[in-house]
Amino acid sequence: MNAWAAETAAHAAEHAEPFYATAEFMVAVALAVFVFLIGRRAFNLLGVALDDRAEKIKNRIDEAARLADEAQAMLATYERKQRDAAEEATSILTGAQREAERLAVDAKRELENALKRREAQALERIAQAEKAAVDEVRGRAVDVAIEATRKLLAERLTPKQQGSLIDAAIAELPKRLH
Numbered sequence: 001m002n003a004w005a006a007e008t009a010a011h012a013a014e015h016a017e018p019f020y021a022t023a024e025f026m027v028a029v030a031l032a033v034f035v036f037l038i039g040r041r042a043f044n045l046l047g048v049a050l051d052d053r054a055e056k057i058k059n060r061i062d063e064a065a066r067l068a069d070e071a072q073a074m075l076a077t078y079e080r081k082q083r084d085a086a087e088e089a090t091s092i093l094t095g096a097q098r099e100a101e102r103l104a105v106d107a108k109r110e111l112e113n114a115l116k117r118r119e120a121q122a123l124e125r126i127a128q129a130e131k132a133a134v135d136e137v138r139g140r141a142v143d144v145a146i147e148a149t150r151k152l153l154a155e156r157l158t159p160k161q162q163g164s165l166i167d168a169a170i171a172e173l174p175k176r177l178h
Contacts, residue, residue: 060155064148071144078133085129092122 019025096118103110157165 063151067144067148071141074140075137078137082130082133085126085133089122089126092125093119096122 096115100112100115103114153162153165
């Protein structure tokens with residue numbers, strides 16, 4: 001049996017293939033190349049997706065900053081209008097006082113009535129200007145806030161979440177209207 005085992009081992013050594021010529025080695029190499037190519041493609045797609053998301057976030061931040069700057073500019077404009085109205089009221093009041101002093105000799109009662117009318121007009125103008133400025137600022141601020149909220153809700157809520165928010169708002173309408 002020893003001779004037979006030696007002969008079989010010698011025969012096997014003559015017909016043995018090198019490891020790189022085996023089917024298993026070739027399958028392993030093909031699998032490694034396939035995994036490398038798929039991994040590289042997936043990595044590229046993931047990088048592009050992350051870059052797109054970062055760009056969208058940056059655009060949202062830029063839009064919010066632009067809206068904030070716009071609201072700040074509008075607020076400054078309305079504050080300036082309010083100051084101008086106050087200066088105009090002060091100017092009107094000063095003029096009315098000078099006129100009152102000049103007319104004091106002629107008719108004291110007439111002067112008092114004229115002062116009261118002018119002062120009431122000036123205060124009414126101030127009140128109207130302030131109310132108009134405040135209403136306009138509030139309206140614009142509400143519009144900006146509503147638009148920003150609408151954009152954020154539209155981008156971040158799923159249709160199911162949107163439906164549930166609409167149903168909740170409809171359910172609250174009777175409470176808010178009474």
